[in-house]
Amino acid sequence: MAKPLVLEQVTKQFGEKTAVNGISLQVEEGEIYGLLGGNGAGKTTTMRMVLGLIYPDAGRILYHGQEYSSELQHKMGYLPEERGLYPKVKVSDQIVYLARLKGMSAQEADKSLRYWLERFEVPDYYNKKIEELSKGNQQKMGFIAAVVHKPKVLILDEAFSGLDPVNVELLKETVKELRDGGTSILFSTHRMEHVEELCSNITILQRSNTVLQGNIQDIKKRYPREEVLLHTTGTVTGLEAIPGVVRVEHRERGYSIRISDVAAAQDILRRAMEESTVEHFEIKEPTLNQIFIKEVGDSHE
Numbered sequence: 063m064a065k066p067l068v069l070e071q072v073t074k075q076f077g078e079k080t081a082v083n084g085i086s087l088q089v090e091e092g093e094i095y096g097l098l099g100g101n102g103a104g105k106t107t108t109m110r111m112v113l114g115l116i117y118p119d120a121g122r123i124l125y126h127g128q129e130y131s132s133e134l135q136h137k138m139g140y141l142p143e144e145r146g147l148y149p150k151v152k153v154s155d156q157i158v159y160l161a162r163l164k165g166m167s168a169q170e171a172d173k174s175l176r177y178w179l180e181r182f183e184v185p186d187y188y189n190k191k192i193e194e195l196s197k198g199n200q201q202k203m204g205f206i207a208a209v210v211h212k213p214k215v216l217i218l219d220e221a222f223s224g225l226d227p228v229n230v231e232l233l234k235e236t237v238k239e240l241r242d243g244g245t246s247i248l249f250s251t252h253r254m255e256h257v258e259e260l261c262s263n264i265t266i267l268q269r270s271n272t273v274l275q276g277n278i279q280d281i282k283k284r285y286p287r288e289e290v291l292l293h294t295t296g297t298v299t300g301l302e303a304i305p306g307v308v309r310v311e312h313r314e315r316g317y318s319i320r321i322s323d324v325a326a327a328q329d330i331l332r333r334a335m336e337e338s339t340v341e342h343f344e345i346k347e348p349t350l351n352q353i354f355i356k357e358v359g360d361s362h363e
């Protein structure tokens with residue numbers, strides 16, 4: 063069966079500027095796909111092309127094997143990074159209107175909106191104007207506007223920005239539920255810990271080009287493990303002198319040791335066992351944040 067969303071060698075120019083240069087990716091049904099990159103890397107331009115708001119100059123975008131058509135708008139939802147709702151308009155008027163544009167009847171739209179307001183424990187927002195709500199609650203209304211019409215493809219740009227930790231969890235659980243219900247989600251953020259938690263596959267863009275792509279766990283295996291965590295009951299001396307140890311940092315319950323060669327880890331463990339009792343020993347995988355910084359570094363715009 064054709065995949066919900068496929069980008070093939072998609073390119074977009076703005077005058078002389080190439081904003082997106084030959085990006086290819088595929089999002090499965092029921093997948094949250096991470097689209098990452100530094101500022102100006104081309105993420106928003108890519109999302110706008112997927113939404114049919116702008117057209118690629120080269121390459122193509124396929125939705126279940128079909129080229130873009132206006133009816134597809136009904137099946138797509140978008141939470142833009144910048145606020146998309148009108149401040150002076152009531153939540154109910156605005157979201158019902160948007161859902162109707164996406165092909166829902168007024169009755170269905172109203173029912174769906176009420177469901178989401180209950181779900182987010184803010185049923186009284188129904189009659190409030192957007193400008194009366196706090197920034198985080200406006201973000202939640204933006205999220206509802208993106209999902210109210212039950213889209214098959216959902217595009218989330220910094221979906222959790224401005225939310226407190228409780229609301230981040232609430233929205234994260236909602237996004238996982240939508241995924242489990244079969245929605246294909248293109249998820250863009252600068253928060254790598256959210257990507258690690260939600261996405262299995264990612265593309266990292268740098269200056270309009272793909273620099274890294276694939277399954278997060280497979281990507282991690284390609285990077286050296288450069289940190290050892292060691293918790294001991296007492297002090298361990300001479301760690302700095304072990305070949306391959308780059309830096310030793312004292313932590314509350316032991317040490318974080320930066321290594322240049324994973325073989326040093328065995329010598330660290332041996333030394334720790336000779337001098338103390340080891341409570342915890344771990345050769346840490348690189349985090350996605352570390353990988354991102356390595357790949358994108360300070361070369362973003």
Ligand SMILES: Nc1ncnc2c1ncn2[C@@H]1O[C@H](COP(=O)(O)OP(=O)(O)OP(=O)(O)O)[C@@H](O)[C@H]1O
Pocket residue numbers: 076079080081099100101102103104105106107108363
């Ligand atoms: N309408 C436009 N006209 C001219 N240049 C544009 C336009 N839209 C985007 N660009 C340029 O294309 C490049 C990619 O921009 P884009 O907004 O896609 O980046 P981004 O990855 O979303 O960045 P950020 O993380 O900062 O939001 C940038 O150099 C930007 O200046």
